[in-house]
Amino acid sequence: xxxxxxxxxxRVREALGGLDRPVELLVAHGPEETPLPGAGDIDxxxxxxxxxxxxxxxxxxxxxxxxxxxxxxxxxxxxxxLPEGRDVGxxxxxxxxxxxxxxxxxxxxxxxxxxxxxxxxxxxxxxxVEQELAIDVFVTPT
Amino acid sequence: xxxAYRLALASPWIRASAIEATEFPALADSxxxxxVPRIVVNGVPQWDGxxxxxxxxxxxxxxxFE
Numbered sequence: 001x002x003x004x005x006x007x008x009x010x011r012v013r014e015a016l017g018g019l020d021r022p023v024e025l026l027v028a029h030g031p032e033e034t035p036l037p038g039a040g041d042i043d044x045x046x047x048x049x050x051x052x053x054x055x056x057x058x059x060x061x062x063x064x065x066x067x068x069x070x071x072x073x074x075x076x077x078x079x080x081x082l083p084e085g086r087d088v089g090x091x092x093x094x095x096x097x098x099x100x101x102x103x104x105x106x107x108x109x110x111x112x113x114x115x116x117x118x119x120x121x122x123x124x125x126x127x128x129v130e131q132e133l134a135i136d137v138f139v140t141p142t
Numbered sequence: 143x144x145x146a147y148r149l150a151l152a153s154p155w156i157r158a159s160a161i162e163a164t165e166f167p168a169l170a171d172s173x174x175x176x177x178v179p180r181i182v183v184n185g186v187p188q189w190d191g192x193x194x195x196x197x198x199x200x201x202x203x204x205x206x207f208e
Contacts, residue, residue, distance in 0.1 A: 138161050
């Protein structure tokens, strides 16, 4: 089954065509938690890898690396989005599918920007942060 | 979710993770995730739902200046 419908694929390919710099997707496999009932027989790790590879097929600037339990991951499966191969702390934990596929695509687009898309006022406030902040956003695919 | 990623890209002090709640039910339960998006900062639940960028930045940075 293809990752995107034909017209969606065209849109995603066009969006990825605007990347300013390479983005690597590091797919991390490892022991997986038992999901809620209803998940069926989905192989979350394999599907996560398929999603990452599907995105990489749409842009020469997007690449995929797959590792077993690499450092820096709290759970599996996961994808780290690495601008120019650098780990700046962007993670997607779980299979990015349905509505949340858009979050992973958005992460790639943001990581591929040479300049931040935040407003100047936000960047000014961020410049004064000197304490580690870990933001976790819980999402669902629907 | 994108705002969190943008903040992480803009500051070396900030990390951002999306967590698929149904795949990690034990973690979601421990943080009493009832609605999404639920935003958690440094392990402490903050709020549910989407907010404008200025509000998001204010709320995220609040713990750093307490």
